[in-house]
Amino acid sequence: MSIASPLQARVTAIGSYVPDRILSNADLQGMVDTNDEWIVQRTGIRERRIAAANEFTSHLCIAAVQNMLTRYPTSLNDVDLVIVATHTPDLPSTPVACQIQAHFGIPETGAYDLNATCSGFAYALHTASGLVAAGVHRKVLVVGGDSLSKITDYTDRSTCILFGDGAGAVMVEREEENPAFLAHHLGSDGTGGKHVYRTGLASELNGNPLAGEGKLVQNGREVYKYAVTTVPQGIEKLLAKGRLPHTAIDWFIPHSANLRIIESICEKSGIPFEKALYSLEYYGNTSAASIPLALDLGLQEGKVKAGDTLLLFGFGGGLTHAGLIMRWG
Incomplete structure (x- = not known):
């Protein structure tokens, strides 16, 4: 293909x-x-x-x-x-x-x-x-x-x-001779912003009252539902844009929010869980840092090698999600 x-x-x-x-x-x-x-x-x-x-x-x-x-x-x-x-x-x-x-x-x-x-x-x-x-x-x-x-x-x-x-x-x-970025996908659902937020100047969001006094507030159940539905759909769109089969992906690097979310995404998307790289076990959920931390751990452990095709996918507050496929090295 x-x-x-x-x-x-x-x-x-x-x-x-x-x-x-x-x-x-x-x-x-x-x-x-x-x-x-x-x-x-x-x-x-x-x-x-x-x-x-x-x-x-x-x-x-x-x-x-x-x-x-x-x-x-x-x-x-x-x-x-x-x-x-x-x-x-x-x-x-x-x-x-x-x-x-x-x-x-x-x-x-x-x-x-x-x-x-x-x-x-x-x-x-x-x-x-x-x-x-x-x-x-x-x-x-x-x-x-x-x-x-x-x-x-x-x-x-x-x-x-x-x-x-x-x-x-x-x-x-x-890089003109050996370009590496194969596909991108972005999305958002602002109606779900009330499920993950930190208060700031405003005390409400889309008419919903906010709590937390500057601390993170999260509805874990709703975030789980968003991730395990939206990310597999996004993966399919990415693969279609890149005209790639599932088997072309060497490593899947999602946002390290929760291992149960990653397991469900893999099951729903058809990507073997063994191909997932994550940083949460010893670093926890580090938000914007979780994907590069997981990629770097994969490199240091000798898993990710030059020429490998990687599928990165982030999801979180906003609600937002974003994915891309790229070759490494």
């Missing part, structure tokens, strides 16, 4: 970072009414990493970029755009992307943050690959990072067992 014409862009480097502090299921047992068996059975999560009191999303993202620079022969001097996917910026009005530009002294680059919550990294990668393929930019630094511990209510058993902190970074560059 032939494939559609790929976008003339490629991921050329990757880096990741998680904080040192570990919050285990046993630790949570001393904080709320829960236990290791209950958490693992329902989520697949055993540990999550927690940022220090003086460590914020910009620090996580900068560390992920630095990790990339130590592992790949790439430079930031010719980066002409920085996109950071996050919904937990250090400050409301100073983008994390600008803090990255300042830290590394990138001489001439645009910089902005993108908020599509847990779909953020896929949205940012979609944006970067399109801009590079169009010739608008030649080298884009894409970072996904979140400090969810800063907005988690540690008295709420339903949410505090899920979330952790981390960041991942990739470089997207122009």
Whole structure:
């Protein structure tokens, strides 16, 4: 089966970072009414990493970029755009992307943050690959990072067992001889925004009163229903756009929200669960960081190899979802 014409862009480097502090299921047992068996059975999560009191999303993202620079022969001097996917910026009005530009002294680059919550990294990668393929930019630094511990209510058993902190970074560059981005798909359902949110200036959303006082609020049942219905449909659309069979996918890298969600998505989409890569077991749900963390773990474990075809798919607050198929290496 032939494939559609790929976008003339490629991921050329990757880096990741998680904080040192570990919050285990046993630790949570001393904080709320829960236990290791209950958490693992329902989520697949055993540990999550927690940022220090003086460590914020910009620090996580900068560390992920630095990790990339130590592992790949790439430079930031010719980066002409920085996109950071996050919904937990250090400050409301100073983008994390600008803090990255300042830290590394990138001489001439645009910089902005993108908020599509847990779909953020896929949205940012979609944006970067399109801009590079169009010739608008030649080298884009894409970072996904979140400090969810800063907005988690540690008295709420339903949410505090899920979330952790981390960041991942990739470089997207122009590639004409061996382009890698094969298909993209984006979607949203704003009527479901009331199911995952964090309060801000407004006290209601689409006429629905909000609670939480700045902490994450989630209706897990509704998010589950959205993910296990929407993601398999999105996967079918992606494969059709790329004119690819299911068997062409070497690795499926979904947002690491909950292992039971991933299992259901695999069952409904026909992708073997053994092909799924996830970062939630020891990092928890890290929102925009979960997909690059899972990809990097797959690389470090020797699973993902040059030439492999990857299907990335994010889903989360908004409600939003985004997927793409790309070749690695």
